[in-house]
Amino acid sequence: MKRFLDPRLKLNGWLAPGLVALVLLLQLLTPYKGWRILLVGLGGAWLLSYLWSRTLARGLRLTRERRFGWAQVGDQMVERFTLENNSWIPALWVEIADHSTLPGYRVGRGTGVTADSAIRWHTEAVCNRRGLFVLGPTSLRTGDPLGFYTVTLDYPASTPLLVLPPIVPLPAIEVAPGGRAGEGRPRANAPERTVSASGVREYAPGDSLRWIHWPTSARRGELYVRLFDSTPAGDWWICLDLDRRVQLGEGADSTEEHGVILAASLADRGIRDGQAVGLVTHGQSLVWLKPEAGDGQRWEILRALALVNRGTVSLAELLARTGATIGQRASLVLITADAAGGWVEALVPILRRGVIPTVLLLDPLSFGGTQTVTSTTTLLTQMGVAHYVITRDLLDRPEARPGRQGQWEWRVLGTGRAVPLHPRLDTGWRTLG
Numbered sequence: 001m002k003r004f005l006d007p008r009l010k011l012n013g014w015l016a017p018g019l020v021a022l023v024l025l026l027q028l029l030t031p032y033k034g035w036r037i038l039l040v041g042l043g044g045a046w047l048l049s050y051l052w053s054r055t056l057a058r059g060l061r062l063t064r065e066r067r068f069g070w071a072q073v074g075d076q077m078v079e080r081f082t083l084e085n086n087s088w089i090p091a092l093w094v095e096i097a098d099h100s101t102l103p104g105y106r107v108g109r110g111t112g113v114t115a116d117s118a119i120r121w122h123t124e125a126v127c128n129r130r131g132l133f134v135l136g137p138t139s140l141r142t143g144d145p146l147g148f149y150t151v152t153l154d155y156p157a158s159t160p161l162l163v164l165p166p167i168v169p170l171p172a173i174e175v176a177p178g179g180r181a182g183e184g185r186p187r188a189n190a191p192e193r194t195v196s197a198s199g200v201r202e203y204a205p206g207d208s209l210r211w212i213h214w215p216t217s218a219r220r221g222e223l224y225v226r227l228f229d230s231t232p233a234g235d236w237w238i239c240l241d242l243d244r245r246v247q248l249g250e251g252a253d254s255t256e257e258h259g260v261i262l263a264a265s266l267a268d269r270g271i272r273d274g275q276a277v278g279l280v281t282h283g284q285s286l287v288w289l290k291p292e293a294g295d296g297q298r299w300e301i302l303r304a305l306a307l308v309n310r311g312t313v314s315l316a317e318l319l320a321r322t323g324a325t326i327g328q329r330a331s332l333v334l335i336t337a338d339a340a341g342g343w344v345e346a347l348v349p350i351l352r353r354g355v356i357p358t359v360l361l362l363d364p365l366s367f368g369g370t371q372t373v374t375s376t377t378t379l380l381t382q383m384g385v386a387h388y389v390i391t392r393d394l395l396d397r398p399e400a401r402p403g404r405q406g407q408w409e410w411r412v413l414g415t416g417r418a419v420p421l422h423p424r425l426d427t428g429w430r431t432l433g
Contacts, residue, residue, distance in 0.1 A: 059087025241336035341376035
């Protein structure tokens, strides 16, 4: 961004004007050579400071560029600043103040720039929190060497930065498939036929004898073979519990963040496997994304998860409100830290409709709580519901540490020398605004 709002020129104090006025009055009342010399000196310094400040206000330019339009938690965000001085006098001091909302991002600095020149620098920060943040606006302060005036230049341009939740390799979690063989939405790339037949047709040369349906052939007096369904690909519904009353921990070590990471990683895995994945959760507002496949759905889910936060709707209420929208024979993935298990009763009508749940239960003990999951897991076992207990060390594994964008990679040559490679992904610069 290169355009300022109108610069503001501020007189820092009335001492200089007051002295000039006093000396001028004395000269008028009692003419004296010393008063004239003092008047010329003080007045000249005041005028020089004013002209210096006005010149800098017209000659300074700041360009602010970012490298990425979005990031994930753990990624490194990089910005490039270029300060130009197109005037014929130097800016001996320049103070740059940033008003970005990205947590932990501090780019303010003090510097100087000589006449008719430019300086450039980079700032870096690791995105430690998901959410929607703003880079900018920026303000610049400078002034004359004597300190009579301060010039403030405002750069109002700003740009949003969406920090998505990370996608990490998950431990062995198998989502219970929705439906039985031959039910659900057929998947075109099924590697093999299932044992479920949807009908029969007349035998054709080349058909395997193993496919002959003998009862129909005997009844009709001709050979008939079975028609097979493709492997079912039931929709995935990911249901994330954001009830603030059951959450434990703060920041990256909270059950809330672990639940969001689980939801994002499972959605990514399902979509990459060709599944249609949907999301339902209720923090401060309801998020309901019907199951879809493809990269567009992945970004919709990640964007939604980047903005969710804790709310007051319990998991039992959420299941009661949205359970009817979940299609029959779908796979329902429940992610919750509610170890009391009061929500299990709300699963019963969903099970009767043929929905197949998988429960990911965040272990309260590992997040500093006191409740155990034993009673809830026992109840789920008796109901035949697949479940997994997720502990706080989900992200402690080296392969699960999020964040690669913007990080420099190194390659070791045969001689033992380490050579830096450019940052991964998009490296183009985009001017703010």
